[in-house]
Amino acid sequence: MNESALTPERILAAAEDVLRRFGPGKATVVDVAQALGVSHGSVYRHFASKAALRDAVLRVWLERTMAPLQIIANGKAAPPTRLRQWLGALREAKRDKALGDPELFATYGALAADAREVINEHVEHLRGQISSIIAAGVASGDFRKVDARATALTIFDATTRFHYPGLAHLWGNPGEDAAFKQLIDLLIRGLAADGKPAAR
Amino acid sequence: MNESALTPERILAAAEDVLRRFGPGKATVVDVAQALGVSHGSVYRHFASKAALRDAVLRVWLERTMAPLQIIANGKAAPPTRLRQWLGALREAKRDKALGDPELFATYGALAADAREVINEHVEHLRGQISSIIAAGVASGDFRKVDARATALTIFDATTRFHYPGLAHLWGNPGEDAAFKQLIDLLIRGLAADGKPAAR
DNA sequence: ATAATGACAATATTTGATATTTGTCATTCC
DNA sequence: GGAATGACAAATATCAAATATTGTCATTAT
Secondary structure: OOOOOOOHHHHHHHHHHHHHHHOOOOOOHHHHHHHHOOOHHHHHHHOOOHHHHHHHHHHHHHHHHOHHHHHHHHOOOOHHHHHHHHHHHHHHHHHHHHHHOHHHHHHHHHHHHOOHHHHHHHHHHHHHHHHHHHHHHHHHOOEOOOOHHHHHHHHHHHOHHHHOHHHHHHOOOOOHHHHHHHHHHHHHHHHEOOOOOOOO | OOOOOOOHHHHHHHHHHHHHHHOOOOOOHHHHHHHHOOOHHHHHHHOOOHHHHHHHHHHHHHHHHOHHHHHHHHOOOOHHHHHHHHHHHHHHHHHHHHHHOHHHHHHHHHHHHOOHHHHHHHHHHHHHHHHHHHHHHHHHOOEOOOOHHHHHHHHHHHOHHHHOHHHHHHOOOOOHHHHHHHHHHHHHHHHEOOOOOOOO
């Protein structure tokens, strides 16, 4: 086993690179193997199918780009503020990718279209983070006594306009920042405990 | 000028029919002309291009399917109730089309994809209706003193999850009704004047 | 023994020659 | 005269043959 042993990690890195250079339509597993200097049969020793490789690449990418969210969710800001920060960060992460490198964003969008399973896991993960912030808000008395998990879904649904990749074409519009702020204000107000006007 | 004179209306009806039978990919203007028993050149006397014909068909369809909304918007139910009814009707109209006849829904979705202009007009129209309900709610004291037009957009954005056709694949899920109700409740609560808990 | 290879069958994609469709307009019809 | 036609050029779409890709596995290399 030398330092250039063929590992899933090395294959993933190569696949990501090939995908970035060739796009989702053109990237083949032969290309990935070639980039690693091995035969494509060897790749199949580590990933059962092209779909499995695709899923793994998508998972890694999602984990990497959503990392800042976990930090905010675990933070100690007051829950209403934390919820604002978290939703703002989710929006920014997506928007920066979409506007900063539209091709790559489209590439991962194409991957996601065929990986419903991975996406469901991902959404479930995000929902858990929102849920923990809401639970904290209920405990602190900032929010009404709502069901945290159900409300997390409601918040996620309500902000779809600003995080669903299929709507990325709207994210460059002029009024976008104001529209987002207005929505968050309305949601936080709807969540606020009586007599505790929304923080901020 | 006899009773079977070639009019834009007759062409529109034929186009709609051809579109329904052949789908958006296969329907040609020769097909439309044939259905009318005229040459395709004659169609071009009434519509400048295939795109113009397509836009007209889409406009007629949107007008027809959204007709119930105007009635609700003009109704005299208390504004919070009216807003609930209106948003519920918007959701239902879309969902019924999407689940009831998926092919036709996909057909009009395809038309819409190439008719950004028509869609913008349409959204503007809906926004106006929401706006008038909100203005009524502010006047009646049920809602806080919000900017009706800006808030109308916020409400439209917040409900994207339930009316954007690109998300139709989610509309058959089990928890869907509950999720929608939860969202509307949260929005109405966020809109309610202090001391006036959300009407039911 | 374990890892890697490459030949292979079954699909899927690309290509490019052929056919259709769009949009125009000079001519015909009533 | 105004409405309709159909022949036409240019732009698009279609389809079948040629090529490439996926996934397997018996064989080879270490």
